[in-house]
C-alpha cells in the first residue's frame with residue numbers, strides 16, 4: 001500500500017525518513033487516527049481541528065490548510081478502496097535538523113500519512129467485555145496534546161497486557177484521567193459520567209460523540225471528576241476510542257464491574273453508535 005510522505009506517494013515498504021528527523025530523535029511531533037467506514041472518514045473535521053490544535057500547542061508550523069489535509073486523506077482512502085473499514089494515520093514532526101533541543105530555525109515539518117485495515121472488535125469480546133487494571137498516571141502534564149511521545153502510554157498499556165487486561169485506567173491526584181489509549185466513562189445509578197477535559201487527558205473524538213449522542217437522546221449524562229473509589233464502585237465502565245469505539249469493561253483489577261457483564265446503558269449507547277456509523281456508510285451527512 002502506498003503512503004504519503006512530504007508531498008509524494010511512495011511504496012510503504014521503501015518510504016524513508018532521515019535519522020535526524022526530530023520525531024525519531026525527540027518524539028517531537030503530533031498525530032491523528034481517523035476511522036474510515038465504507039470509504040467515508042468519520043468525524044474528519046473534528047480530527048483535523050484537533051490536529052490543528054496539537055500543531056498550535058507544540059508550535060509546529062501548519063504544513064497544510066484544510067483542503068490540503070482533505071486531499072491527503074482522500075488520496076489514502078482512494079488507494080485503500082471502498083471495501084472494508086480502515087484507519088487513516090497522519091503524523092507531523094518538526095522536521096529534520098542537527099540534533100539540538102531548541103527549535104531549529106530552518107526545519108520544515110515532516111508530513112506522513114498511511115492507511116490500514118480496521119478490524120471490528122470481536123462480537124465475543126463485546127459480549128463478555130474486557131478486563132482493565134488501575135495504575136498511577138505517570139505521563140507528562142500536557143496529555144491534551146496528541147503527541148507522538150507516547151512512552152508513558154506504551155509502558156502502561158504493556159503493564160495491562162502483561163496483567164491479562166485490555167487497558168490501564170489511569171489515576172492522577174486520586175482522580176481518573178483516561179486510559180493508556182482511550183477515554184473513560186462510568187455509569188452509576190443510570191447516569192453516564194466522564195471526566196471533564198483539561199490538560200490531563202485527550203479530548204477524544206469518540207468521547208465527544210458519545211456525549212453528543214447521550215444528550216441528543218435524552219440520556220442522563222455529566223462531565224465530572226471521577227474519584228478512584230467511585231470508579232471501583234461503578235455499575236458500568238466503558239473505554240472509548242476511534243478504533244475500538246465503545247468497549248465495556250467488565251473486570252477491574254480482577255473484580256467484576258457491576259454484574260460482571262456489559263450493562264444496559266452500554267447496550268443502548270452501542271446501538272446508537274452503530275446506527276451513527278451505518279448512516280455514514282450510506283453517505284448520510286447527519287449522524288443522528
Ligand SMILES: Cc1ncc(COP(=O)(O)O)c(C=O)c1O
Nearest residue numbers: 181182183202204205206241242
Ligand atoms: C491517550 C488517549 N486518550 C483518548 C483516546 C481516544 O481518542 P479518540 O476517540 O479521538 O480516538 C486516545 C486514542 O488513541 C488516546 O490515545
